[in-house]
Amino acid sequence: MLAIEADALRRTYTSRTGWLRPRRTETEAVRGVTFDVAPGELFGLLGPNGAGKTTTIKMLNTLLLPTSGTARVCGHDVARDPVAVRRRIGYVFGGDRGLYDRLSALDNLRYFAELYGVEARDQKRRIAELLDLVGLSGREQERVEGYSRGMRQRLHIARGLLHRPEVLFLDEPSIGVDPVAARDLRRTVADLAAGGTTVLLTTHYMAEADELCGRVAVIAGGRIRALGTPESLKARVGDRDVLEIEVYGVGEDVLDGVRRVPGVRGVAVEERGTAQALSVQTDRGAELHAPVLAALDGVRVGRVISREPSLEDAYIALVEGEDSPEPDHERAGEEAHDLTEMTA
Structure with a gap:
């Protein structure tokens, strides 16, 4: 039996705009998503903000009803048998909500243990195990x-x-977390999967997915664009080279100029403190240093290196040219409300 089965999942949001002449509009956040996850697998769902990741995960954990399609978790239909699904799943979202700041970590865990129906005689031992697992032993009274x-x-x-x-x-458990804390989180997640827990991880950090996941699905515009191992996705850009250029203050007009250079297959930029890392995908063997740097005329340039494509480059190739993300309905509602629903 599969741990997770999603078959042609769709979710449409309806909203009203206008005051004197209100008009109903529909937005498809998820458009026919299909994938499955085996027991004990660490599966990644990758995509930009607004791609449909959180909407998909909320349909799988019973917080949203699919508009159409079906999903099963541990053999139970998420729409027909949500209580059975909730007994078998845990849900962790990134951000600050979902905990009580004025309580200690120990009191938080005691409170949620009651909500989750953990037997009183097992709570002390279970909480101690988990504090040790996540590296918070000794800090639980704070x-x-x-x-x-x-x-x-x-x-x-x-x-x-x-x-x-x-x-x-x-x-997205590592969103907004510093590099050292993110490394510790990745280690904790890897330990969970090694212990037999099935994990579905959503993220837009490619290095995180490459390190942790056995298989990944790339979602953009509410659709699955690719599904496979990180290695198989990297193979999709095996016919490319990558120029990584340190730049300062590059604008969208300059990036458009780089995209127009013959032989350039994709362009992405990442903020790194005061600098930016510009990744330019080119045809394999094409010597494009000179024309790319010429297109950056007027922009301060630092280090320039050539390297092999990474999972991030494969991801960029898959989503490059897609329509702009739709309005982000994914996080509609309060996460605290989601958590109350999960423990109901």
């Missing part, structure tokens, strides 16, 4: 309001594991 972002995220994971779920949904 108020959460004094915790760093990384510590909060680790406590979120402990909360989601209290009732020993068979499937754990991690929705």
Whole structure:
């Protein structure tokens, strides 16, 4: 039996615009998503903001009803048998909501253990196990309001594991977390999968997915664009080279000029402090240093290197040229409300 089965999932949001002449508009956030996850697998769902990741995960964990299509978790239909699904899953989302800042970590876990129906005689041992797992032993008596972002995220994971779920949904758990805390989170997630927990991880950090996931699905515009191992996705850009250029203050007009250089297959830019990292995908063997640098005329340029394509480059190739993300309905509603629904 598969841990997760999604078949042609769709979710449409209806909204009203205008005051004197209100008009109903529909937005398809998820458009026919299909994939499955095996028991014990660490599966990644990758995509930009507004791509449909969170909407998909909320349909799988019963917080949203699909407009059409079906989904099963541990053999139970998410629409027909949501209570059975909720007993078998945990849900951890990125951000600050979902914990009580004025309580200690220990009191938070005691409170949620009651909500999750953990037997009183098992709570002390289970909480101690989880505090040790996420590296918070010795800090459990401190108020959460004094915790760093990384510590909060680790406590979120402990909360989601209290009732020993068979499937754990991690929705961008490392968002806004510093590199050291993100490394610790990745280690915790890897340990969970090694222990047999099925994990579905949504993220837009490619290095995180490349390190952790056995298989990944790239979602953009509400549709699955590619599905496979990180290695198989990298093979899609095996006919390309990558120029990585350190730039300062590059604008969209300049990037458009780089895209127009013959032989350039894709362009992406990432902020890195005061500088930017410009990745330019080119045809394999094409010597485009000179024309690309010429297109950057007037922009301050630092280090220039050539390298092999990464998972991030494969991801860029898959989503490059897609329509702009639709309005982000994914996080509609309060996460605290979601958590109350999950424990109901």
